[in-house]
Amino acid sequence: MQAALQNENSSLDRYVSEIRAVWGDGRSPDLSSKVKPLLENLLRTTTLDEPWMAQLIAQGKQAEELYRDPVYGFIQMGHNQPQGHRNAPHDHGPCWVLYGKIEIHTYRRLDDGSVPGQAKIERKETHTLTPGVVYAYLPGDIHSTSAPEPSVVFRFLSYDLNKIERYRYNQDKGTVALVQQA
């Protein structure tokens, strides 16, 4: 009983309630900008000894699903990323994503997409997300991540990325490929 009460009062549960309160039908174009300050507030106010945060760090998993909403389908992920961890440029199809605490590179696409499997991209910007700072990446935005130091990274997904069509890019080879469903 005590564990349940403690859980109801956790910063993570409060955060989920706040998201559900603004979610509506999930189609509002400014929804990402409404959820962004909620994630920033979560990162600012959660102490390292709060049970869910302490567990995320102690277990050290590279990817942990902290919450999946049974009604609206959004997902909050937590990641322990070792120094030097990086991934390839990719998009999130029709979904948007909020990243907190990591270095993110964004890309612009230079070709018109008319040749299947080919894509020419160039680096556009680098966002250094310091603790408590959150950026939104909108539908189709191409980005990659790198961890200049060991980091705990929070990724809010507007929907399950394993259930949508999205792409991964190889900048050196100039290719693009569908991300295979898990």
Ligand SMILES: [Fe+2]
């Ligand atoms: Fe991403």
